[in-house]
Amino acid sequence: MSGSAGRVLVVDDDAAIRRSLERGLRLSGFRVSVAADGAQALAAVGVEPPDVLVLDVGMPGVSGTEVCRTLRARADDTPVLMLSALDELADRVAGLQAGADDYLVKPFALEELVLRLHALLRRRPPQPSDLIRVGPLRVHPETRQAFWEEDELRLTRREFELLAQLARNAGIVLSREVLLDRVWGYDFEVRSDAVDTFVSYLRRKLEAGGRPRTVHTVRGVGFVLRAPGEGGAGR
Template sequence: MKNVKDIRILLVDDEPHILQFLEFGLVNEGFEIRTALDGMSAINLVREFQPHVVILDVMMPGMDGFEVCRLLKKNGSNIAVIMLTAKDEVEDRVKGLTIGADDYLVKPFSFEELLARIEARLRNQFPGVFREIAIGPFRIDDPRKEIIFGERSLELSPTEYELLKFLVVNHGIVLSKTKILEKVWGYDFGGEENIVEVYIRSLRDKLGDKEHRLIRTLRGAGYRLDWS
């Protein structure tokens, strides 16, 4: 991953061999890393280290990952929390996301997938760490509020820009209308959900996506941006 200097990641897991594996890989990618073997140590390290991202195991003795996440998010912290779980159960995922986790991974997972999730969270929550983001066929220049698709600069309204950026940085992930409204329009938006459909239609027109192969609609679930 490029341009990751000064990006801080805290790894929290009670299994030393997992910490060593992740620390070795992430240090080689250029991240600044700290590790913790338990929840209380993690909370103390956060105050000192001020990480951008916390990779947090769910199943730990004493203070589990859910409680650590709840405490981290308690004061509206912008720390990106990616939870690791050994169980692919809907209840665990729902609980984690409900208390504020930003993403989750089910063990065992590939290091490449973890990198992709970290990158997505950084681009979404800390866009300032990258001046220009290159993802697939898109280049996003956030300071200039410009998105280039292929070799073409798109003419976008401010809301279209924020919506397309949100879709791009979360490519491959299904985003519900509710999630899109919260992130793009804000939690206090009082309009109709159909506004999302209107803007998606406009983006498809500007991207030349007549067959909806780029921005896909998943009925009853939301939208997902893909490219081959």
């Protein structure tokens, strides 16, 4: 689970409700993303899985009930709290049958929503940490953050993906072809020298302020990430 309280995906077709919940939950310590309909919600879950969903039942198009049913059919056990403007037993039953974990009727107090979300997150088994450590370097793939000791590195999306691949394989030389495949997906518009270009961008940020080199070039082979002071081929 990421952030101080967890990552919440708020899904509601009412823009005012989305804004209000986003602000309130952020102030309550959650990391928040939003979606305006069910289709956006399913896409968002695939890109950056949340720790818990707040899902409106009565959205046009793909309803909240359908979203929940789809997630459960995929064996996705992310906790789901359903929201509804109607305190109807049939709606509650439909939501719970679709796999929702809790149900809240609008209007509601933010404090109650926050308490229910914390309760849902406590029920979920702890997830294994995917933190990657290489010497003073810490890479958090879940939150897409990287730190050198206590200093956060300001990386672009592509720079972060490149660093994450190198960090996951620390001490192993990765060829340009492997990095193109894993970071760019062998995009036909990307040439192999793009790897060298982005390695130079990444080095500039990693080595700022006189920090030692960690990304090394192995001539004729590729690149390797090593903790400062570790031996091996490369420059």
